[in-house]
Amino acid sequence: MRCLPFLKAGLKRNDPGYGIRILLVLIISASPLFGLNTPIASYSTGEDGSLVLYFHPDPIPEALIRSNINNGHQSEIFASFRIQMSGSPYSIGGEHLEIHIRKTGFRDKITGDYILLLNGRESAVYRDWDLFFKAFSGILIYPSGIHIPKDSDPILKVREKIIYKKLVPPFSILYLLPGKFIRQGSWEPVFQGDFY
Structure with a gap:
């Protein structure tokens, strides 16, 4: 029919x-x-009353990062935190702070070691790729040193940026091509509590 x-x-x-x-x-x-x-970030208050930030990036393409690093380039995870200490939730009034955290990885051309930098300073050296990548892509616990008043209820947001292959000017303009050398997320809420 x-x-x-x-x-x-x-x-x-x-x-x-x-x-x-x-x-x-x-x-x-x-x-x-x-x-x-699952949230990619959270926060808690340390023993001294300062803000401790926890950041776990979304899954990172290991093969792409490994290829770029083994070819002599740098890769980077960039987390931007925005903190509103007081005022309205619509970002009107109050004190605003911004914290940028960078984890950069590359391979030493002479020794063959994998180097991990935190905000431009060497934090660890690895002989083994698996250990390096676990540290590079894993959770970051960052004591910010910012003290939160007890009566304050801060509002936090985070945005991650994964740079697969870090370029230098003038080639860094190629970061404007989405998905080619960089992945950037949108602003996400950061919740209180240790989720990791």
Whole structure:
């Protein structure tokens, strides 16, 4: 029996699995609205009352990073934290602070060691790639040294930037090409508590 085109469309909608597939798509697309996805950052207060930041980047393409580093380039994870100490949640008034944290990795051409820098200072040296990549892509615990007043309820946001191949000027203009040398996320809320 032949069906008219509009009847075929109606028959497809009557497929029992069709509703389940639509429901799954709606749940997955709405999960960020309800906080169902894992946060990439959190914060707590240290023993001295200062702000401790925890940052865990989204999954990083290991093969791409390894290829770039072994070819003599640098790779970098860049986290920008915005902190609003007081005022309205709409960024009106109050004290605003911004903290930038950079983890840079490269390979020493003479020794063959993998070097990890934190904000431009050497933090570790590794002979083994697996140990280096685990430290490079893993959680970062950063004592900020910023003291939070007890009556303050700060609002924090974070944005990550992954630079697969770090370029120097004038080639750094190529960072404007999305996905080629860099991946940059949007501003995400930072929640209180040690989630890691």
